[in-house]
Amino acid sequence: MRTLLSVATGPPTILLTTALVVVMCFWLLVAAGFTSVGSFDADANLRAWGMDGVPVAVAVSTLTAVAWFLSVGSVLLLAVCAPPCPATGLLRMVLPIAALPVAWRLTCLFVRALHPDRLPGADAGRPARPGQRPRRPGHPQDHR
Template sequence: MAEFLETVGRFPTVLFTSALLVVAGFWLLVLLGAAEPDGFNTDVDSDALDLGGVPVSVSASLVVALAWFASLTGSLLLARSGMSAAVVHLLGMVLLIASLFVAWRVTRLLVRPLAQLFPDEPAPSRQDFVGLACTIRTGRVDGTFGQAEVIARDGSTAIVQVRQSSNDVLALGSTGLLYAYDDLGEFFWVAPFDAALDPRA
């Protein structure tokens, strides 16, 4: 244990030890809900390092953890080699660069299968239905009641809650236009719509 602690605090491993503590602190904040795992995606371009496909925080954490492990292993081997302090220090500089390179290469291999867990396309939103035509599926629609069937742009269908603020007749089977979404009430505002005007018809 004493050898391990000494190596962790010795150059070059100490640099990665500090970075690893920052990474551990960040993921602790994520677990507590105080930070988002993809919060750095707009600030750093991981594609430039060929580490795209996963949040920057994931790829950076992998690089730091792997570099720390590679540096720790190399430092232990150097400490047991019996070489002079000057040679060990010189090789420590080489080990610093080598650890980063190895960590980067291994991370590149790991992020490819991990990228499948982080799709590029945003999750579907109810706002995607705004501006689409719908078919009324209840006998009436007023300010407190109504349902309609809407076909999403990807071809899937959904039954949504709809309301209208006017006295226009929206009966079963009639066509309406979803023109706004009420987040508080979780329903769409709908107005009568001529199906012939639907560009998808």
């Protein structure tokens, strides 16, 4: 437990820990009804980041949580498996930073799975493309 607290509050993981605390406070405010999930949707467009289709708060919260878990997990694994030496100290500083692009890619995959167009029946009300039969909601062929 002491190692976990040391990793979560040590540099540079403390930056991700702080961001995770902010994200948790935001979701507590959402749960209490003081704000809404779509609060930041007008402020940012995540299409360029590959995370469009879900509220900004969901994408950023997922990115923060995944980055924190990857960072803490990799540094914990390093602390348990590697002997203390200068190279281990350098890796302890680099791993949390290296976790960010990996977390971004995983978040893009998670967000794509959450995209409303991928949910069953999401395209039932859309007009058919030229040469395609219109879809009927609840029709057995719609469940492929």
